[in-house]
Amino acid sequence: MIEADEDRADAFFHALADRTRRDILRRVLAGEHSVTALAASYPMSFAAVQKHVAVLERAGLLSKRRQGREQLASGDVEALRSVASMLTELEDVWRGRIARIDELIQED
Numbered sequence: 001m002i003e004a005d006e007d008r009a010d011a012f013f014h015a016l017a018d019r020t021r022r023d024i025l026r027r028v029l030a031g032e033h034s035v036t037a038l039a040a041s042y043p044m045s046f047a048a049v050q051k052h053v054a055v056l057e058r059a060g061l062l063s064k065r066r067q068g069r070e071q072l073a074s075g076d077v078e079a080l081r082s083v084a085s086m087l088t089e090l091e092d093v094w095r096g097r098i099a100r101i102d103e104l105i106q107e108d
Contacts, residue, residue, distance in 0.1 A: 008060070012083045015059035020044075021052045028062050029075030036070060 039049035056062045060079045
């Protein structure tokens, strides 16, 4: 992977490492939500939810648009597919290593 891909992977996995951010992502993948409505769903301040949304936005997992005074957030399915693709690549590497270990064991 080139450096930009590695940076993108870091941003994805940092964003997904938090339970609240994963829940926010699930909600906005199901449909557009205002940040205000999202904040009402969690036992934390509006500012804390805004920060979680900002992390997801920086990672490219959601986007925001303004409608009047509200900020509306929606999930990016293609970005999530990119995360899944990264995980599949990692799985393929490990499966290859396991297969090689099996071969070495059978050689003895």
